[in-house]
Amino acid sequence: MSERAWYRSFYWRIAIGFIACVAALLVVQSLLFFWLADRDGGAFGVRSPQHLAAVVASDLSSALESDPALDIHAYVREHFSRAPQRIVVTMADGRTFRNRTFDAPNWPPRAGRRGRSRLFPSSPIVVDDRTLGEVIVLGTRPPTPSLVTSLVEYGPTLALTGVVLLVVGTTLMAFFVFRPVRSRLRELQRAAEAIGGGQTSVRANESGGDEVADLAAAFNRMAADLDARARELAHSDRVRRQLLADVSHELMTPLTAIRGYLETLSMPEAVRDPEARDRYLRIVAEEGQRLEAIAGDLLDLARLEGGGTTLDLQPVAVATLFDRAGARQGTVLAEKRVTLDVAIGAGADQVQADERRLEQVIQNLVANAVRHTPAGGRIELSADRVDGGRIRLRVRDSGPGIPLEHLPRVFDRFYRVEAARDHATGGSGLGLSIVRAIVHAHGGTVSAANAPTGGAQFDVLLDTPDPTENASTPSAQRV
Numbered sequence: 001m002s003e004r005a006w007y008r009s010f011y012w013r014i015a016i017g018f019i020a021c022v023a024a025l026l027v028v029q030s031l032l033f034f035w036l037a038d039r040d041g042g043a044f045g046v047r048s049p050q051h052l053a054a055v056v057a058s059d060l061s062s063a064l065e066s067d068p069a070l071d072i073h074a075y076v077r078e079h080f081s082r083a084p085q086r087i088v089v090t091m092a093d094g095r096t097f098r099n100r101t102f103d104a105p106n107w108p109p110r111a112g113r114r115g116r117s118r119l120f121p122s123s124p125i126v127v128d129d130r131t132l133g134e135v136i137v138l139g140t141r142p143p144t145p146s147l148v149t150s151l152v153e154y155g156p157t158l159a160l161t162g163v164v165l166l167v168v169g170t171t172l173m174a175f176f177v178f179r180p181v182r183s184r185l186r187e188l189q190r191a192a193e194a195i196g197g198g199q200t201s202v203r204a205n206e207s208g209g210d211e212v213a214d215l216a217a218a219f220n221r222m223a224a225d226l227d228a229r230a231r232e233l234a235h236s237d238r239v240r241r242q243l244l245a246d247v248s249h250e251l252m253t254p255l256t257a258i259r260g261y262l263e264t265l266s267m268p269e270a271v272r273d274p275e276a277r278d279r280y281l282r283i284v285a286e287e288g289q290r291l292e293a294i295a296g297d298l299l300d301l302a303r304l305e306g307g308g309t310t311l312d313l314q315p316v317a318v319a320t321l322f323d324r325a326g327a328r329q330g331t332v333l334a335e336k337r338v339t340l341d342v343a344i345g346a347g348a349d350q351v352q353a354d355e356r357r358l359e360q361v362i363q364n365l366v367a368n369a370v371r372h373t374p375a376g377g378r379i380e381l382s383a384d385r386v387d388g389g390r391i392r393l394r395v396r397d398s399g400p401g402i403p404l405e406h407l408p409r410v411f412d413r414f415y416r417v418e419a420a421r422d423h424a425t426g427g428s429g430l431g432l433s434i435v436r437a438i439v440h441a442h443g444g445t446v447s448a449a450n451a452p453t454g455g456a457q458f459d460v461l462l463d464t465p466d467p468t469e470n471a472s473t474p475s476a477q478r479v
Contacts, residue, residue, distance in 0.1 A: 020169075021165075021169030021170070025162060049137040050123070050137070052085055053121045053137045056080060056089075057125050059079065060089065060135065061132075068127075072095070083099060086098070086099070086137070087099040087135060087136070087137055090133050090136060122134050181210075184207075184216070187205055188212075188216055188219060191203065192219070203220045204219050254288075254294075255287075258287045261281075261283055261284045265280055298430065301413070301437055304437035304438060311354040313442075314352070316350060316355045316358055321355075322381045322383075325362045326340050326342070329367060329370050332370050336370070336374075336376075337375055337376050338379055339377075339379070340379050341378065341380045342381045342382070343380070343381070343382040346385070348392075350391075350465050351391045351393070351462045352463045353462055357438045357441070357442075358438070358442075360434070360438060361438050361439060361446075362393070364432065365458050367431065368431060369395055369397035369399070370397075372399035377399065378398045379398070380394070380396040380397075382396070385464070390444075390463060391462050392459055392460070393459070393460040394457055394458070394459050395458045396451050396457040398454060401450040402449075407450075410432055411433055411436040413430055413433045435458075439460055446459065446460050447459050
């Protein structure tokens, strides 16, 4: 898994979004609190009682100068009711006005004007050099609002603002953070349901670069693996069905012949000639041997492809393999007047292999070449070292070659280039399949092609012996 940038992580997106939302909430509420505090008490609460008295007196003096008939009660309540201090306006005619309703047990003070001035901060109301009254502030210092008072005063506004900010913040987070993730998760869910329904080619969207993208990538890898396995199973099932059909077809011909001849021989009146009877018995025996050969080849191929064979790897002399192949096919070569040429290049005299199995490869290839080489033809066996240090064993004949459309399938089970050939004239159809299985078990490769000069050629590439390995100590390899 590749290292992603931290800011693309879904975890950090949620964390950053949450922190930003809380920070915005605190900042806005703090600003709102300061604004409310300044609006309600900034003009009064931060001032001293003496200063506040002077401000209120000056304001009333200006108002009365502009409007001698001013409603002082309404004016004081309208302009100074939000002041945290208690303010009393006492006029010369004895009228008294308060900025709001409150109890004043020590009011009116018993002392005279000068006594009141010394008892509470006060300031005269002067209009045209005439003193019309005075403003008295009950208290010698600005009041400190209690927690309960602050909550009662500002709590509802701040709470409403906080709720609105939370709704807006969570809505933005849901739209910009969770909505895209939810969409991608729903798409991943639909892909999983499609996979469960057998649509192994469906893939999820891997965009985003976060944990959901990693999950989608892991899901796609799983889906690709399931798709590959499903294709392999389907292919294996087709191969199995084809193999059953091929085996049934290959076994049916000799079994039919054996049954027919045995039924004929069971009727004494049908075969009265002893020579004919002997010939029929000989045919039955030959067909039985062919059945045994087919069954043996099938078992051998199954062990090779199923990993049930142990190879005894050791240096093998190539000349010995070629000599044995020529000796085994000597009778047929003589009857068809086919020449067998052998050529072994420098450094290609030994190969690392299981001698018995590699001899089986050479024998099958030579037998195949003999079948396809016309009378008076030529078969060449050669060995040389190729690039990469491997040994190439080549079997080339002078026959008609292999049609191009058949080249990809010459190693398939029971496949014959000439449809007219049967197991009696073209072998069991398993020889080249066994060749491929043995070579692959050795870690080598085998290929078929048409030689430039005509005829077919088969190349087997195998490893050379390790010069540091003791030839007398073979290594076992289970395949």
